[in-house]
Amino acid sequence: MTGTEPEQSNNGTPARSRLAIPDSALLPLLGSRDENLRAAEDLLSADVHVRGNELTLTGDPADVAFAERVFAELITLASGGQELGPDTVRRMVSMLSDREVSDPEAGGRSPAEVLSLNILSRRGRTIRPKTLNQRRYVDAIDQHTIVFGIGPAGTGKTYLAMAKAVQALQNKQVNRIILTRPAVEAGERLGFLPGTLYEKIDPYLRPLYDALHDMIEPESIPKLMSAGTIEVAPLAYMRGRTLNDAFIILDEAQNTTPEQMKMFLTRLGFGSQIVVTGDSTQIDLPGGSRSGLLVVRDILGDVDDVHFAELTSTDVVRHRLVSDIVDAYARWDANQPSDGRLVPNRADRRRRR
Structure with a gap:
């Protein structure tokens, strides 16, 4: 149980709050070599001190109140047995800065509730949403028949969809999982690749296989695939089919044409669910073709039971630099003229002088 003892003053002296840390939560909260504590100190304006099982926060009243909420949520997660890291601290601060979370009247969940939803567990590793938008995305999959997960690389849109598909299969909500991707990147070059058609297409489907191996025992995957319980196939193979009692994922949907997108969505049969994922900033369609995702x-947009979930750079769960790279490219794209000319960067301009 966490106890708080606020000591706030309006006479110019710093406010102070003390939180008692349960024994079971102390080491997870601090992290290896106090890395979580250092991350919190860098992100919070209040001064943070830990002595024994007592956490003391000092600073301006508003800063102390915010830091108290952050640590209260982190202690809740640690007390529940969840592993914490510096990334968890950063996400917690980010979520509590979101009005929908920080304002209870806005109907938002607490960050601890957002981060404690377990989708799948295997060999001691648990798959769960790690940001507020990811939790909204997962909830939308539970509530709608067709969900579009749109966002930059590293936001977990495909991985979480795969986890929900495996969960649905394990819970017998569906009889099979169908995973598909367009092989548009290959274009005319596909014919020049060595091997059979399956061997040529395989590299474009490999990321889906990799995700499956994280969620299902590797030795059981060939059996499930040979039985048709799990199918991984190029988008072109979907034409003419009606897919009943299936969880269907279309990945890399930015590389579909509007006609292909219509073809895919109309494969939906009874008892099935569709999740479409894509990144509208990484379109590889040849010849300036329009993207079906756009x-x-x-x-x-106005069709009932169809939901569009937006993920952003703040939802990136890969290396911290990936979020910075996504933002840097967005700024660069915004500065390019509409006529297609490239604006040289500062390094190029210096070299030309």
Whole structure:
């Protein structure tokens, strides 16, 4: 149990709050070599001190109140047995800065509730949403028949969809999982690759296999695939089919044309669910073709039981630099003229002088 003892003053002296840390939560809260504590000190304006099982926060009243909320949520997670790291601390601070979380009247969940939803567990590793938008995305999959997960690389849109598909299969909500991707990147070059058709297509489907291996015992995957319980196939193989009692994921949907997107979505059969994932900033369609992902919201935005989930650079759960890279490219793209000319960067301009 966590206890608080606020000591706030309006006469110019710093406010102070003390939190008691349960024994079971102390080491997870501090982290290896106090790395979690150092991350919190860097992100919070209040001064943070730990002595024994007591955490003391000092500073301006508003800063202390915010830091108290952050540590109260972290202690809740640690007391529940969840592993914490510096990334967890950063996400906690980010979520509590979001009005929908920081304002209870806005109907938001507490960050501890967001981060404690377990989707799948295997060999001691648990798959769960790690940001507020990821939790909204997962909830949308539970609540809608067709969900579009749109966002930059590293936001977990495909991985979480795969986890929900495996969960649905294990809970017997569906009889099979169908994973598909367009092989558009290959274009005309596909014919020049060595091997059979399956061997040529395999590299484009490999990321889906990799995710499966994280969620299902590797030795059981060939059996499930040979039985048709799990199918991984190029998008072109979906034409003419009706997919009943299946969890269907279309990955890399930014590389579909509007016609392909329509073809895919109309494969939906009874008892099935579709999740479409894509990154609208990484379109590889040849010849300036329109992306089906860019126009589908205009077409289906008002259709009942279809949901569009947006993920951003703040939801990136890969290396911290990935979020910075996504933001840097977005700024660079925004500065490019509409006529297609490239604006040289500062290093290029210096070299030309």
